[in-house]
Amino acid sequence: MSALERLGPGVRVWPGAVNSVVAEDGQGGALLIDTGLDESHARKLLRAVEAAGLQPTAILNTHSHADHHGGNAFVLKRFPGLPVYAPPLEAAIINHPLLEPLGLFGASPPPELRTKFLLAPASPAQGIGPGPQTLGGVELELLPVPGHAAEMYALRLGEVLYAADALFGPEALNKHPLTFCADSAAQKASAASLRDLEDVRVVLPGHGAPTADLPALVGANLAAYERTTAAVLATVQEAPGSVDDLLARVSRRLGVQTGSPAAVVLNRAVVSAHLAELLAQGQAACAVEDHRLVFRVRP
CATH class of the missing domain: 1.10.10 (Arc Repressor Mutant, subunit A)
Structure with missing residues (x-):
């Protein structure tokens, strides 16, 4: 079993297809940030958390896409009553996950669109606003970064920035030229808003490896988003x-x-x-x- 990787003081990551961040409260507890797609991811995450001598105190989902909250159900089965937090609109979808494939399809989705990639198990998330917060005993700052999802938070934990899906690693950008978004203009504005954050020592995208070069990561994402807009425009032309x-x-x-x-x-x-x-x-x-x-x- 792999161990959690340290990003900064009290901040670790369980790397995977989706990164899960583990933020310590200094008293043996930990806030779990994005629990992955399914039980398999969540089970491995909990094993790593427990191997580190930590116990979950709360869950924070940065947004409502199934690959970021699909593991909630397994975590909550192991730790009933654990509070779950998310941006308000995203919390509604996490409570009622059918809204995701329903919105994408435009009608009651067929079985082919009710897979775990679009329809995660429901979990009782509560909406929380942006700015400085204390969740599960952990102090952090929630930064609004809409675009990839209707609402989404990046978050600062000291000198660590977890960008969630406001930024993707280069490999993910190359693999998915049509990088998902609900609002492409907001997606670009949110990525740009992160570029000039001060005192960021390490940035972790939702998909990809951590890096110390925040401006370069932002630049790569903006270039990818602009390429998609240009491709759509050229196709219409x-x-x-x-x-x-x-x-x-x-x-x-x-x-x-x-x-x-x-x-x-x-x-x-x-x-x-x-x-x-x-x-x-x-x-x-x-x-x-x-x-x-x-x-x-x-x-």
């Missing part, structure tokens, strides 16, 4: 189309491999977000044509 038309063409342009229904609805949301940004900028327009919503270059 080639020929108008519906979101699904454009999704297929953008995917081919970026070399995206789409292997599941979940990937389709996730990537469709990304293209929709960037189209909304282009509409707001006046670079694209939409109209109803033959019962379809069609996007084209603004004349």
Whole structure:
């Protein structure tokens, strides 16, 4: 079994497909931040926490995507009554996880969209606002970084910044050219807002390895997000189309491999977000044509 990796005084990480942060309260307790996709991740996380001589005091989910709160149910089975915190809108989804695939599909989702990647077990999260907070005996600062999700928090623990999914490691950016977002303009603004934070010694993205170079990580993410916007715009400039038309063409342009229904609805949301940004900028327009919503270059 791997041990927790130290990021800073009282701050450790259980690395995985999703990083889970463990923040110590100085009295043998620990705040668990993002519990991973499922029971397998959460079980390994708890083993590492217990091997470090710590016991969970609370859970904080930075946002409501299933890969960040899917492990809550197993943790709560082991530690009943443990408080769970999240941004207010995200807490509603964590309490009612069907809202995630329902929103992505636009109707009651079929079984193919009710997998653990889109539909985590429910857990009783309570909404909490941004700013300095004490959660599970741990002092931290919650920084609003919407865009990847409707609401999301990055957080500061002393000189450690856990960026959650406001920033991704280079490998994740290369693997997923259509980086998920609900609002691409907000996604870019949130990433940029982290660049000039002072006294950050180490930054940990939600997916990827820790680094000491915050400006470089922000720059890599902004460049990736802008590439997606440019690809969507270039595709609209080639020929108008519906979101699904454009999704297929953008995917081919970026070399995206789409292997599941979940990937389709996730990537469709990304293209929709960037189209909304282009509409707001006046670079694209939409109209109803033959019962379809069609996007084209603004004349």
